[in-house]
Amino acid sequence: MIKVAVILGLFGLALSAPEDAYGPIVHEPVYKGEPTPYSFAYGVKDDYAGTDFGQTEESDGSTVKGSYTVQLPDGRKQTVNYVADHYGGYRAEVSYYGEAQYPHEYGPPITFKPQVYHEPSYNPAPTYN
Template sequence: MLVKVAALVVVVGVAVAFPSDEYGPQPKSQNVYKEDPIPYNYAYGVKDEYAGTDFGHSEDSDGSAVKGSYNVVLPDGRIQTVTYVADHYNGYQAQVSYQGEAQYPHEYGPPITFKPQAYQPSYNPQPSYQ
């Protein structure tokens, strides 16, 4: 009888120890982000006349809200600028604006092609046998 009770306790303990849904929500203690948010800012811009690319992005955060904007020169010649604000309460709110007027030329030139460049390694180590 004692063996049956011990076996029953072991089986119940094992059944309780295994989670019923391994892929379900985790306990709250594992979902809490415990570190304080860190303020940051960054910006970059790319302008390549040869390839015809022109775009940029900048963003600032105070740790709780993010503000920023990014812009790109569209193929029709206009500049598209997206200014946004995002936080945990209001979500992502964007405002899109355009500068310039769309240009559609009547004649198109030859396609832009890039000449292939051969790979030239700058470091060529020589083996040494000592």
């Protein structure tokens, strides 16, 4: 009988303890502002390194429309046109320009020219405190 009383006492104590030992979780209300229209675009083309990509995107506050392009290693250019909103999700249309090329021999790897190191024009004297 004593064992049952002790078990019931411990069970009641466990139920009365707070659920979170660090205190109650308080959820602050989230206030979302009005959607803000925006647009941006960028592009990178570096013939020396062989990079060529870019993106444009615009939004009226509820729907986002845009496209991005990238030069693929096989020589083709990939373009993705997309539309995204809360109702239809993300919808993309992918297209390729050019024909894939796989050469039998590869050229030398792309390397960058070494930068010339210039000695400082003055030699500051060391200071001792």
